[in-house]
Amino acid sequence: MSDTADRVKKIVVEHLGVEADKVTEEASFIDDLGADSLDIVELVMAFEEEFGVEIPDDAAEKISTVSDAIKYIDENKG
Amino acid sequence: MRRVVVTGLGLVTPLGADVETVWKNLLAGKSGAGLITKFDTSDQKCKIACEVKPADHEFGFDAGKRVDHKIQRQVDPFIVFGIDAAGQALEDAGLVDMDDDLKTRTGCSIGSGIGGLPGIESESIVLHEKGPGRVSPHFVHGRLINLISGQVSIKYGLMGPNHAVVTACSTGAHSIGDAARMIKDGDADVMLAGGAESTINPLGVAGFAQARALNCSYNDRPTEASRPYDKDRDGFVMGEGAGVVVLEEYEHAKARGAKIYAEVVGYGLSGDAYHVTAPHPEGKGAELAMRMAMRKAGMEPGDIDYVNAHGTSTMADTIELAAVKRVLGDDLSGASMSSTKSAIGHLLGGAGAVETIFCILAIRDQIVPPTLNLHNPDEGTEGVDLVPLKARPRKVRAALNNSFGFGGTNASVIVKALED
Numbered sequence: 171m172s173d174t175a176d177r178v179k180k181i182v183v184e185h186l187g188v189e190a191d192k193v194t195e196e197a198s199f200i201d202d203l204g205a206d207s208l209d210i211v212e213l214v215m216a217f218e219e220e221f222g223v224e225i226p227d228d229a230a231e232k233i234s235t236v237s238d239a240i241k242y243i244d245e246n247k248g
Numbered sequence: 249m250r251r252v253v254v255t256g257l258g259l260v261t262p263l264g265a266d267v268e269t270v271w272k273n274l275l276a277g278k279s280g281a282g283l284i285t286k287f288d289t290s291d292q293k294c295k296i297a298c299e300v301k302p303a304d305h306e307f308g309f310d311a312g313k314r315v316d317h318k319i320q321r322q323v324d325p326f327i328v329f330g331i332d333a334a335g336q337a338l339e340d341a342g343l344v345d346m347d348d349d350l351k352t353r354t355g356c357s358i359g360s361g362i363g364g365l366p367g368i369e370s371e372s373i374v375l376h377e378k379g380p381g382r383v384s385p386h387f388v389h390g391r392l393i394n395l396i397s398g399q400v401s402i403k404y405g406l407m408g409p410n411h412a413v414v415t416a417c418s419t420g421a422h423s424i425g426d427a428a429r430m431i432k433d434g435d436a437d438v439m440l441a442g443g444a445e446s447t448i449n450p451l452g453v454a455g456f457a458q459a460r461a462l463n464c465s466y467n468d469r470p471t472e473a474s475r476p477y478d479k480d481r482d483g484f485v486m487g488e489g490a491g492v493v494v495l496e497e498y499e500h501a502k503a504r505g506a507k508i509y510a511e512v513v514g515y516g517l518s519g520d521a522y523h524v525t526a527p528h529p530e531g532k533g534a535e536l537a538m539r540m541a542m543r544k545a546g547m548e549p550g551d552i553d554y555v556n557a558h559g560t561s562t563m564a565d566t567i568e569l570a571a572v573k574r575v576l577g578d579d580l581s582g583a584s585m586s587s588t589k590s591a592i593g594h595l596l597g598g599a600g601a602v603e604t605i606f607c608i609l610a611i612r613d614q615i616v617p618p619t620l621n622l623h624n625p626d627e628g629t630e631g632v633d634l635v636p637l638k639a640r641p642r643k644v645r646a647a648l649n650n651s652f653g654f655g656g657t658n659a660s661v662i663v664k665a666l667e668d
Binding site for chain 1: 316317318320321381382384385386
């Protein structure tokens with residue numbers, strides 16, 4: 171597992187209060203991890219902070235699974 | 249006429265996070281005061297408070313017991329305290345699992361005096377240092393005063409009236425009185441009612457200290473700082489926590505065989521129309537509130553056995569006492585009067601609810617809690633039983649709680665042992 175994946179999963183566990191083993195790469199934030207739209211806004215902010223990337227609103231709207239987030243961060247971080 | 253009884257209680261206070269622990273510690277004369285641990289107070293005038301203790305403390309609060317991890321992260325502590333106290337009260341009343349019909353007739357009236365000041369403070373710093381794009385999307389609804397009632401209704405599916413009182417330090421008493429009226433009016437059969445507060449943060453402590461309301465001269469002796477009616481009193485000690493009761497229409501409670509603690513028989517409200525922080529010097533507003541509550545209860549002096557005073561450990565204590573004397577008589581017609589703020593501090597918007605619960609427990613157990621640190625009673629207290637230092641068993645048929653708030657808002661609630 172990549173370093174990005176580890177750090178993303180840690181943030182998801184902390185913010186959503188879910189068990190770590192539920193945070194698979196395929197997991198959907200809303201359907202599988204109990205997040206609502208505001209939780210995703212908060213997660214995106216936490217990813218921006220952690221990785222020093224900027225995730226514009228139109229990109230954030232396309233992030234619905236853990237792997238979407240990892241992929242976006244890996245492609246865009248400096 | 250529809251009568252309103254109390255069938256469940258919930259408490260989170262500096263003396264414990266469940267009703268029996270708090271009551272046991274209160275009767276034992278314990279103090280919840282200490283040096284503030286939540287933040288560095290080196291530049292503050294006031295360094296003491298009555299904090300709710302952490303989970304690993306002998307009588308600490310475990311937020312995880314009734315509040316989801318995710319919600320804990322999103323909301324201010326006053327909401328966490330309120331959700332927990334409401335859950336305790338519902339469990340105590342045996343109403344956690346309600347049918348859909350009862351859920352539509354069950355409401356919430358849980359308020360707060362100030363609301364999410366710690367979160368407002370910390371997010372203001374985020375805004376200033378990192379810009380608007382870093383402000384939490386949960387900022388607003390995690391700080392709003394009506395979000396205890398909101399969160400509790402969502403958690404338990406309660407679709408009756410959803411209300412939240414904001415009357416500073418009268419909030420808890422007004423919440424119970426207003427909710428009782430909603431039941432009397434037929435708006436609901438069951439109401440969760442109470443108040444919560446948590447403003448032991450740099451801005452809250454500094455603000456009350458600057459208003460000259462907070463005790464700043466006992467930093468070296470925290471447990472002696474809250475001393476209502478004592479000559480050496482010098483301002484209130486801030487507390488935090490929540491108190492929530494389940495109010496229920498009497499026939500409804502009886503039909504389901506509920507345990508009934510007491511009946512809410514009197515409620516009075518008034519305004520001082522005098523000053524934003526100081527009480528009317530003759531306590532006229534306090535007197536009006538008490539007289540209205542007595543009239544509605546159909547009571548005479550002599551019917552009240554215990555008064556849980558507003559008694560914040562400020563100069564206003566003796567003004568309140570003078571007003572109580574005018575209503576009940578110079579010797580209070582045999583009633584005992586104490587201020588439990590001497591032990592748990594001033595819970596602000598939670599105070600009236602927590603203290604009404606103490607009135608209910610005084611009736612249940614026929615014992616009145618003490619006024620701690622009352623060694624040298626001030627002038628004007630002669631001939632009145634202020635229950636100094638030690639709890640005392642005595643007959644308690646009915647009890648009155650006074651709560652007064654900034655802005656000159658007054659509320660009195662009378663509870664009474666149930667009679668058929």
